[in-house]
Amino acid sequence: MLFPPESCYLVANKKVMAWISEGLPWMDEADRSLVRRYLPWTRVVEERKVEWRGDSHDLGDLLIRHQEDLVLKKATGMMGLEVTLGSACAPGAWAAEVARALADGDTIVQEHVVPGRYRLEASDGPGDGTHPADVIPVLSPCLYDGRAGGCFVRYHRSGRAGVIGASRFGAVENVMVAAR
Secondary structure, three states: OOOOOOOHHHHHOHHHHHHHHHOOOOOOHHHHHHHHHHOOOEEEOOOOEEEEOOEEEEHHHHHHHOHHHEEEEEOOOOOOOOEEEHHHOOHHHHHHHHHHHHHHOOEEEEEOOOOOOEEEEEOOOOOOOOEEEEEOOEEEEEEEOOEEEEEEEEEOOOOOOOOOOHHHHOOEEEEEOOOO
16 A cells, blocks of 8 residues: 655645746746746636736736636646636636636636647557557656656547546546556
């Protein structure tokens, strides 16, 4: 059995990701550069001003005006649950989700990043062979005692993009291993 340390939950809470994206006082320029390179613009949803694309915005107004560019996620949601992709949502439903997020204080917003495709060898079941599949995976690296242990991966068999979560969106959950 594996028992993760209690501190690992800090990484699972998306508010931590938002705080790091916005920048914390202890971060130096190297930290901020690393975050800009690998983390999409992410903020905790609350009534306030934010910097986005070089301008200051009221966050609530920004969420409504730039629906197509944004994604809302519950801070403690996982596996694609409680994710609202602005570009895939009717304006009225998006406005209702924005109002809920502003009232509850339990949501982050991220700038939507168009995912990349990846070719992998997939198996359809207990057979002997594999076949190439072009998918848009969500990778979750596994670390054990500070060492890489592989990746948990989720993707849609059809190769389509969108919210990826097995229990609600029909994605495949699997383990990815390196080819030797």
